[in-house]
Amino acid sequence: MSSSTDHNVYFIPEPSKLPIIATIALATTAIGAVTSIHAGQINLILPAGFLMIAFMFFSWFGTVINESMSDSYNAQVDKSFRIGMLWFIFSEVMFFAAFFGALFYARTIAVEWLGGASNNAMTHELLWPAFEAVWPVMTNPDNAKFVAPTEVIPAFGLPAINTAILLASSVTVTIAHHALRAGNRKPLILWLAATVVLGIIFLFLQAEEYIHAYTELGLTMGSGIYGSTFFLLTGFHGFHVTMGTIMLFVMLIRAIKDHFTPDKHFAFEAVAWYWHFVDVVWLGLFIFVYWL
Amino acid sequence: MSAVIEEIQDDHHDHKPTGLGRWLFSTNHKDIGTMYLWFSFTMLFVGGSLALIIRAELFQPGLQFVEPEFFNQLTTLHGLIMVFGVIMPAFVGLANWMVPLMIGAPDMALPRMNNLSFWLLVAAFSLLLASLAMSLMGMGSAPNFGWTFYAPLSTTYGPDSTDYFIFSVHLMGISSIMGAINIIATIINMRAPGMTYMKMPIFIWTWFITAYLLIAVMPILAGVVTMMLTDRNFGTSFFDAAGGGDPVLFQHIFWFFGHPEVYIMILPAFGIISQIVPAFSRKKLFGYTSMVYATSSIAFLSFIVWAHHMFTTGMPVATELFFMYATMLIAVPTGVKVFNWVSTMWQGSLTFETPMLFAIAFIFMFTIGGFTGLMLSIVPADFQYHDTYFVVAHFHYVLVTGALYAIFAAIYFWIPKWTGNMYDEGLGKLHFWVSTVSVNVLFFPMHFVGLAGMPRRIPDYNMQFAEFNAIASVGAFVFGFAQLILLYNVVKTIRGRSTEKATDQVWENAEGLEWTLPSPAPFHSFTTPPTVK
Numbered sequence: 001m002s003s004s005t006d007h008n009v010y011f012i013p014e015p016s017k018l019p020i021i022a023t024i025a026l027a028t029t030a031i032g033a034v035t036s037i038h039a040g041q042i043n044l045i046l047p048a049g050f051l052m053i054a055f056m057f058f059s060w061f062g063t064v065i066n067e068s069m070s071d072s073y074n075a076q077v078d079k080s081f082r083i084g085m086l087w088f089i090f091s092e093v094m095f096f097a098a099f100f101g102a103l104f105y106a107r108t109i110a111v112e113w114l115g116g117a118s119n120n121a122m123t124h125e126l127l128w129p130a131f132e133a134v135w136p137v138m139t140n141p142d143n144a145k146f147v148a149p150t151e152v153i154p155a156f157g158l159p160a161i162n163t164a165i166l167l168a169s170s171v172t173v174t175i176a177h178h179a180l181r182a183g184n185r186k187p188l189i190l191w192l193a194a195t196v197v198l199g200i201i202f203l204f205l206q207a208e209e210y211i212h213a214y215t216e217l218g219l220t221m222g223s224g225i226y227g228s229t230f231f232l233l234t235g236f237h238g239f240h241v242t243m244g245t246i247m248l249f250v251m252l253i254r255a256i257k258d259h260f261t262p263d264k265h266f267a268f269e270a271v272a273w274y275w276h277f278v279d280v281v282w283l284g285l286f287i288f289v290y291w292l
Numbered sequence: 293m294s295a296v297i298e299e300i301q302d303d304h305h306d307h308k309p310t311g312l313g314r315w316l317f318s319t320n321h322k323d324i325g326t327m328y329l330w331f332s333f334t335m336l337f338v339g340g341s342l343a344l345i346i347r348a349e350l351f352q353p354g355l356q357f358v359e360p361e362f363f364n365q366l367t368t369l370h371g372l373i374m375v376f377g378v379i380m381p382a383f384v385g386l387a388n389w390m391v392p393l394m395i396g397a398p399d400m401a402l403p404r405m406n407n408l409s410f411w412l413l414v415a416a417f418s419l420l421l422a423s424l425a426m427s428l429m430g431m432g433s434a435p436n437f438g439w440t441f442y443a444p445l446s447t448t449y450g451p452d453s454t455d456y457f458i459f460s461v462h463l464m465g466i467s468s469i470m471g472a473i474n475i476i477a478t479i480i481n482m483r484a485p486g487m488t489y490m491k492m493p494i495f496i497w498t499w500f501i502t503a504y505l506l507i508a509v510m511p512i513l514a515g516v517v518t519m520m521l522t523d524r525n526f527g528t529s530f531f532d533a534a535g536g537g538d539p540v541l542f543q544h545i546f547w548f549f550g551h552p553e554v555y556i557m558i559l560p561a562f563g564i565i566s567q568i569v570p571a572f573s574r575k576k577l578f579g580y581t582s583m584v585y586a587t588s589s590i591a592f593l594s595f596i597v598w599a600h601h602m603f604t605t606g607m608p609v610a611t612e613l614f615f616m617y618a619t620m621l622i623a624v625p626t627g628v629k630v631f632n633w634v635s636t637m638w639q640g641s642l643t644f645e646t647p648m649l650f651a652i653a654f655i656f657m658f659t660i661g662g663f664t665g666l667m668l669s670i671v672p673a674d675f676q677y678h679d680t681y682f683v684v685a686h687f688h689y690v691l692v693t694g695a696l697y698a699i700f701a702a703i704y705f706w707i708p709k710w711t712g713n714m715y716d717e718g719l720g721k722l723h724f725w726v727s728t729v730s731v732n733v734l735f736f737p738m739h740f741v742g743l744a745g746m747p748r749r750i751p752d753y754n755m756q757f758a759e760f761n762a763i764a765s766v767g768a769f770v771f772g773f774a775q776l777i778l779l780y781n782v783v784k785t786i787r788g789r790s791t792e793k794a795t796d797q798v799w800e801n802a803e804g805l806e807w808t809l810p811s812p813a814p815f816h817s818f819t820t821p822p823t824v825k
Contacts, residue, residue, distance in 0.1 A: 016317055
């Protein structure tokens with residue numbers, strides 16, 4: 001009855017404390033972030049906010065999992081969740097679009113114009129006549145204020161390996177999905193675990209790369225527009241990989257607990273979509289940040 | 293009746309949850325809609341008070357009441373509050389109330405997320421208004437860079453409170469995105485059997501398209517404030533030419549968000565007017581299909597016109613021409629809408645209850661705002677008008693006599709359905725006439741001082757602008773206090789002691805599922821889906 005596709009069956013949750021907890025958690029985090037930034041060191045409010053967010057996610061998803069396991073949801077709820085996840089991912093795409101837009105603008109317009117392109121000969125002459133428009137920018141217009149990097153990271157080293165890792169992880173998660181749909185739990189757990197491991201390896205290598213950039217190449221957030229776009233794009237991507245890996249790990253635990261059935265496993269699919277999205281963003285990064 | 297709804301709703305199916313918990317923990321679209329509307333109404337008075345301080349200062353040339361530094365904070369917060377705290381929440385509140393009623397659903401698709409959207413907005417505005425309170429107590433400055441927060445005013449020169457502002461915008465963004473996802477999921481998934489897309493009421497269509505705009509551009513806003521945050525605190529140089537960045541990049545990203553945002557604030561208004569005009573003309577809406585296509589075209593065009601806000605930044609001529617022509621193109625679908633409304637009224641059997649008065653005033657005065665927009669789209673003319681009171685007049689005609697008037701119209705139109713009581717028609721008409729006369733006294737002279745060159749956002753001005761500014765200030769105070777009539781009328785209607793009871797149909801010729809429900813609408817709108825022929 002409750003899993004009927006009949007629209008006569010509606011599911012409306014009871015009043016819930018979760019949204020208020022989420023609001024308090026996010027507001028605390030915001031206040032903690034600003035006070036920490038202003039004080040120049042991390043205070044107690046910020047980690048308290050993060051803990052509250054973690055608690056909120058734990059309770060919220062716990063509630064949803066319980067409702068799902070007790071068969072409260074019908075096909076209509078399932079579809080609402082699908083629509084919700086798809087458009088959430090679209091909003092994430094647009095978030096990255098802002099940073100890719102900044103990268104393209106900086107590369108093709110801001111840096112070029114500072115070098116005198118288009119009708120900006122006088123801008124170049126009067127502001128920083130010594131500045132040369134090249135990408136990556138190896139000498140900033142005001143190289144004392146923003147010290148440019150000595151070297152940038154070549155595409156066909158670590159980034160290429162990372163590309164292979166993420167592409168492989170998209171394959172493994174798909175194999176896991178096929179196993180799930182065929183009702184084979186063992187390969188599901190195995191391939192899902194492989195995906196989690198690949199995610200962790202990616203993050204480890206990315207951390208390596210950051211350390212290398214900061215300590216040996218002088219490539220930092222403060223090294224001009226190249227470092228700015230590089231670190232915000234790869235940084236937000238890395239953050240998303242971290243979230244995706246945690247989500248995959250939760251799915252692994254749920255697979256081990258036998259939560260999924262071949263025709264009812266929306267959570268798994270949502271995480272898989274998210275993972276593919278993170279993968280596609282990386283391809284954009286590899287091409288436009290590292291390679292071209 | 294469903295098994296599920298009885299199982300889960302058993303304890304409060306017919307009686308609502310009580311006390312503070314009813315509001316804090318709500319999963320009910322009507323309660324959440326009501327909270328959004330009251331939040332918006334409260335913010336209207338907060339933002340309006342700031343505007344009145346601005347108009348008091350501008351009543352005469354010279355400095356009277358406030359320091360220039362505080363004047364900057366006033367214009368900034370007035371803009372932010374009115375855009376993000378009044379117009380947007382009012383439309384979301386109307387969507388919450390009306391979308392399930394109009395499509396024949398019991399509630400929104402994702403009720404818990406719905407509540408989170410609302411309370412996050414409260415948290416965001418607490419952060420923002422806290423900085424104003426601190427400023428009033430002499431502890432630092434509130435944001436003072438205009439509601440558009442251009443770099444480097446907001447990066448290099450922004451006060452400490454800017455960082456609170458940034459996170460406040462993040463919270464508003466999360467709130468809006470979740471609200472929009474909820475509306476999309478509801479409209480796609482919860483329509484009554486038989487209600488195909490092309491049978492949806494126009495208000496649903498306009499909100500459907502608005503929700504897509506929100507999901508597309510709120511993340512862009514989040515991106516640009518994040519760049520501000522790292523430019524201010526973590527050494528990046530997105531908006532600093534010394535590091536190879538560009539302050540104009542800020543304007544590009546901001547307006548890529550900002551222009552669709554403008555349509556986010558007007559498309560639901562179009563929807564409201566398209567519901568009200570047919571009801572009081574006793575005719576079907578003229579050109580339903582063309583309305584849907586016109587709304588979609590406006591939404592599409594909103595993504596390719598952003599740089600018309602930046603004609604004076606020194607872009608190449610080819611770019612300016614492209615944005616000029618693309619902007620002018622918007623007049624075509626907008627014109628389709630205006631002509632459709634007028635054609636709907638043509639040979640109709642018109643009556644002029646308060647919602648219809650506001651709707652007709654909307655058509656007339658929004659069109660004035662549209663025409664001045666067309667003037668502003670002309671590049672060489674814009675070089676003259678840029679950053680003058682002409683721009684201020686233009687966007688107040690679209691946002692006050694446009695968006696806000698549509699919200700007023702919607703409140704009068706639907707409040708009998710919400711409360712079960714008719715509002716006081718006499719007071720409604722009084723509110724309309726006082727508002728409509730005063731709002732034109734307030735904003736129309738701004739066209740003249742703007743064309744004569746009076747710059748916006750400046751607390752002092754040349755003697756030559758004195759008369760028109762004095763007139764505008766008088767209009768401002770009358771318009772501001774006229775809104776108390778609405779407040780009184782709304783409270784009176786809710787209490788319902790001295791008002792008539794509303795019938796289920798409420799308006800003689802209004803069409804739509806919302807009028808098939810009892811007035812007031814039951815706590816869970818449609819527990820069994822109606823069929824739409």
